[in-house]
Amino acid sequence: NAGVTQTPKFQVLKTGQSMALQCAQDMNHNSMYWYRQDPGMGLRLIYYSASEGTTDKGEVPNGYNVSRLNKREFSLRLESAAPSQTSVYFCASSGTSGRVGELFFGEGSRLTVL
Amino acid sequence: SQQGEEDPQALSIQEGENATMNCSYKTSINNLQWYRQNSGRGLVHLILIRSNEREKHSGRLRVTLDTSKKSSSLLITASRAADTASYFCAFFTGGGNKLTFGTGTQLKVEL
Numbered sequence: 512n513a514g515v516t517q518t519p520k521f522q523v524l525k526t527g528q529s530m531a532l533q534c535a536q537d538m539n540h541n542s543m544y545w546y547r548q549d550p551g552m553g554l555r556l557i558y559y560s561a562s563e564g565t566t567d568k569g570e571v572p573n574g575y576n577v578s579r580l581n582k583r584e585f586s587l588r589l590e591s592a593a594p595s596q597t598s599v600y601f602c603a604s605s606g607t608s609g610r611v612g613e614l615f616f617g618e619g620s621r622l623t624v625l
Numbered sequence: 626s627q628q629g630e631e632d633p634q635a636l637s638i639q640e641g642e643n644a645t646m647n648c649s650y651k652t653s654i655n656n657l658q659w660y661r662q663n664s665g666r667g668l669v670h671l672i673l674i675r676s677n678e679r680e681k682h683s684g685r686l687r688v689t690l691d692t693s694k695k696s697s698s699l700l701i702t703a704s705r706a707a708d709t710a711s712y713f714c715a716f717f718t719g720g721g722n723k724l725t726f727g728t729g730t731q732l733k734v735e736l
Contacts (some may be wrong), residue, residue, distance in 0.1 A: 516685075556725065570723075
């Protein structure tokens with residue numbers, strides 16, 4: 512079982528460029544999440560999807576868009592990258608859409624915006 | 626921000642000692658979870674404690690929850706060098722689906 516797979520693992524962008532981070536899970540989970548992790552800030556929720564076809568904003572959604580392509584895949588798009596978006600991005604999934612489930616995380620995508 | 630706060634931010638102990646880290650939060654919760662993150666890796670779920678539980682054990686881990694004080698603690702007994710990692714508490718906010726994380730405690734266990 513691969514669990515949660517993120518691509519790419521590393522990416523360097525120039526300010527203003529666009530790109531998408533891809534996430535796929537093979538656990539048949541309903542809920543999927545995108546977080547960013549910055550030093551001293553812990554993890555902050557960008558967007559989440561409680562089920563296929565739905566998405567909702569988290570704590571820090573500005574500058575990002577998401578697509579829940581199907582039950583397996585949840586992508587995060589930066590339309591015009593800014594240096595403030597330099598971070599480590601984590602995708603996660605959960606087997607329930609309620610308040611109980613534990614999250615399973617990918618290994619992270621390290622993004623640098625110059 | 627509804628983010629949880631953890632203390633200490635960093636903790637350095639000797640192998641064999643116990644490590645205690647604390648989490649405080651501001652909202653009402655149904656459960657609280659603890660996660661571990663090894664350097665450069667994703668987070669891994671350790672344990673979940675429900676709001677109607679005061680204490681829970683899993684191997685060398687002991688978690689307590691005091692909903693009246695809105696706080697939780699994670700105790701790792703007989704620590705090992707392999708326990709070196711960052712530890713985060715997490716809880717659901719915003720009516721259901723948003724799992725919010727604390728700021729984390731960096732634990733270093735030295736030989």
